[in-house]
Amino acid sequence: MSTPKESIRLDPKTAAVFRKKGYSVDKKLNEGAFGQVYKGSNTKTGELVAVKVMDLDKVGDKFKQKFLPRELAALIGIKHESVICIHDIIRANHKIYIFMEFANGGDITGYLHKNGSISEPLACYWFTQVSNALSYIHDELKIAHRDIKIDNILLHDNMAKLTDFGFAKESYDCHTDTIIMSETFCGTEPYYSPQIVARKPYNAFAADVWAMGVTLFCMLNNKFPFHFGDSKKMLIEQTDRDFIKTRYVKRFPSDLRNFQEKFFVVDETIRWQISEVFQHPWILRKGR
Known part of the structure; x- marks a missing residue:
């Protein structure tokens, strides 16, 4: 710095x-x-x-x-x-x-350092905005961001805005109507999906969704959901369905716990798409 x-x-x-x-x-x-x-x-x-x-x-x-x-x-x-x-x-x-x-509010990383974990209503507000952006990028442009993280969400007039497309890639073949699997293991380690941790070809759209789950967890808990630095340990934690339940810093409503855990589906073929988050009860309840 x-x-x-x-x-x-x-x-x-x-x-x-x-x-x-x-x-x-x-x-x-x-x-x-x-x-x-x-x-x-x-x-x-x-x-x-x-x-x-x-x-x-x-x-x-x-x-x-x-x-x-x-x-x-x-x-x-x-x-x-x-x-x-x-x-x-x-x-x-x-x-x-x-x-x-210019983002006059800095980034979410700075906000967390200054204020601690983000309240449910504000987390929902900012998370929904970024999800809308990512849904547009995924569904309309067929581009995967590949470096979703709290550092890349800027705040301007209390609005959340996605930035930094240094690893962005068009990840869909419209001629064959198939997803182009990524073999470049880019991004930021705490946000890696299990496929990236295991160094396997991965669906970059699904990896973005996993990273959005890590992002939301950070916003609400002010810490990462999985330990990183040791890929074997990280993968064990990611594939243990109950591990995430030990990482919450406070008692969250059941719909919010369910919402957070839906991002961490190991099988990327059934992990939900970003556009599906808008119909979840927690988003509907907090977005009113």
């Missing part, structure tokens, strides 16, 4: 392009595996923006040839109220600058 005062360094040509387009880049907000995120603004509109910067000289060829084109295509193609909006993408001096909607 960088210091709050750290600012971006631009070469003269890139700075001139930014000025022409009306962009000003301020301090660094955070840093990830594939780039840094800065706070900025559109000097023409006064709107705050976030700027993701990826240095192409510091990433591997696989990322540049495989993951980056997918992310850029996904960012351009996805338009949804619960997905962070992309304003502009600029490529200059071996770097890519992605200008996007």
Whole structure:
């Protein structure tokens, strides 16, 4: 994590392009595996923006040839109220600058660190918004996100918005009407489905659903449902139907316990699809 005062360094040509387009880049907000995120603004509109910067000289060829084109295509193609909006993408001096909607509430990880576990009504509110976004991405665009986690859910004006499509992939063959199984084991370990933990080809849509279950569990319990770091132990916990019941931090209503546990169906062929969550009694009860 960088210091709050750290600012971006631009070469003269890139700075001139930014000025022409009306962009000003301020301090660094955070840093990830594939780039840094800065706070900025559109000097023409006064709107705050976030700027993701990826240095192409510091990433591997696989990322540049495989993951980056997918992310850029996904960012351009996805338009949804619960997905962070992309304003502009600029490529200059071996770097890519992605200008996007600034989330004034940070991410859910930061919220949990500051406030502890999230109340049922608020968790339902935010979780439903992200589920709507993911349902659109899965069902309309046939794209799997492949890195669902609380760090990738941003909060803006108390609305939850999905972000970071670095591992997104079109995972459905419309010509054969079949799911394209993934063999790239990407994502973040605590959110891995059993198939990813076992290093088996997996249904990326179903893996997203499992990760959504982990996300909801984190929101409500402020901890992960399964231990990670030891894949054998993690897989044993995931395949034990009763283990999850030992991980709750408080007594939840039966419909909420049922809802949380439905995400952790080991057999991905019968794990529910994200669109099915909206008919569950807990969502219907809390969404009123």
